[in-house]
Amino acid sequence: MGNNLFGQYSCKNTLIHRLDPRVKILSVVFASIFLFLLKSYYSFVIISIFIVLLIIISKIKLINLLISLRPFLFFFVFIFLMYLLFARAELNTGIITIWRFTILIIIASILTFSTSISQLVYAVEKLFMPLKVVGISPRNIAVMVSATIRFIPLLFLEANNIRDAQKSRLANFKKGKHVYGLVYSLLRKTFSKAANLADAMESRCYRDYNYSHFKDLRLMGRDYVSILFVISIAGVLLWIS
Numbered sequence: 001m002g003n004n005l006f007g008q009y010s011c012k013n014t015l016i017h018r019l020d021p022r023v024k025i026l027s028v029v030f031a032s033i034f035l036f037l038l039k040s041y042y043s044f045v046i047i048s049i050f051i052v053l054l055i056i057i058s059k060i061k062l063i064n065l066l067i068s069l070r071p072f073l074f075f076f077v078f079i080f081l082m083y084l085l086f087a088r089a090e091l092n093t094g095i096i097t098i099w100r101f102t103i104l105i106i107i108a109s110i111l112t113f114s115t116s117i118s119q120l121v122y123a124v125e126k127l128f129m130p131l132k133v134v135g136i137s138p139r140n141i142a143v144m145v146s147a148t149i150r151f152i153p154l155l156f157l158e159a160n161n162i163r164d165a166q167k168s169r170l171a172n173f174k175k176g177k178h179v180y181g182l183v184y185s186l187l188r189k190t191f192s193k194a195a196n197l198a199d200a201m202e203s204r205c206y207r208d209y210n211y212s213h214f215k216d217l218r219l220m221g222r223d224y225v226s227i228l229f230v231i232s233i234a235g236v237l238l239w240i241s
Contacts, residue, residue: 162182
């Protein structure tokens with residue numbers, strides 16, 4: 001966990017950090033869909049230059065981004081080998097596929113490095129506000145997202161503790177029964193902590209109505225300019241493709 005920086009917020013005073021979190025989330029969603037429409041190398045070169053520009057503006061250390069890509073290295077190598085061994089004629093497609101997923105991960109990393117968890121959760125709540133019309137509480141959705149994000153590092157920590165405890169008892173994780181013991185213990189601890197969290201929220205009278213926020217989200221001029229800039233880049237890329 002100490003070497004895995006994916007999703008860790010880095011507090012800095014940059015333009016990317018100051019953008020409205022709703023704009024950043026929607027931009028990431030839009031980019032995730034838009035990238036699958038691009039097919040040419042020229043388009044990916046241009047969008048890669050744009051991503052490098054975002055990295056420079058947000059002042060994110062390159063080593064942090066490389067560390068965030070490391071867990072996906074095996075996945076990239078696997079895709080490349082599959083194209084190399086079974087579809088060599090379409091190797092260019094495999095390279096573009098790896099390139100596409102790399103950009104997606106970097107964009108998501110920029111979002112999480114430049115936006116705190118509280119900002120992300122509040123933005124999700126605001127984005128899902130129209131669901132109130134059909135009786136779905138955006139507040140509950142935001143709370144579930146917040147709990148999920150905070151449970152992820154806890155899940156890894158518990159898995160490491162259980163693994164170390166079982167290793168000290170000479171467990172061999174090449175055996176199915178020992179793997180089953182690890183998974184069972186991890187799920188039991190996770191559900192126990194989730195139940196404790198639910199009890200704690202209930203004891204503090206959690207409600208999804210009659211609540212307020214310390215700071216409200218409002219779109220500023222830089223947010224509108226950012227939206228127009230992203231749309232312009234998308235238009236240019238579509239024209240090139």
